[in-house]
Amino acid sequence: MSNLYETDYHQWLSNQVALLRNRHFDQLDLENLLEDLELGIESKVDNLEHFLTNLILHLLKCDYQTSVLRDTVATKRVINGWLNSIDNARDGINKLLRKNHSLEQRVEDALVESYPDGKNGAIREMNRHIPTKCPKLDNSSFPDTCPWSYEKLMEKDWYPLNGVEL
DSSP states (O other), rough: OHHHHOHOOOOOOOOHHHHHHHGGGSOOHHHHHHHHHHHHHHHHHHHHHHHHHHHHHHHHHHHHIIIIOOHHHHHHHHHHHHHHHHHHHHHHHHHHHOGGGGGGGOOOOOOEEHHHHHHHHHHHHHHHOTTSSOOOOOGGGGSSSSSSSSHHHTHHHOOOOOTTOO
């Protein structure tokens, strides 16, 4: 059975399901089955962190653009694209949680894990557009921890526009 796991994963998985369904517990490939279940859980958490990172990255860029740069023509054009990314990330998180309710208890930890990556991504992406004569963003350009709660991040139609009208 272990060999099948390495050569034909889907067949192996089908066999494991059939063995479970027929209550042939003594024939299960427990070592690989447990590893596969653990990897599946971690994969879902990784997906959650990916969506959160993307959401944070675009919210931070939006906040910086509207609170620091405030160039209205560029701001409107640039932010409209970011709003789509923000909405897509929220939709992805909501879909993932709808299909995996147990992930809800991992949200706060995932947010803590995701924030530094979102922050670093925002710094990197914003620096690509800052003229060379202007100071670049660095780690101190954004807070050390996420400035918004998970509930605020997920609030439909909320964006940190800081009074900028789109």
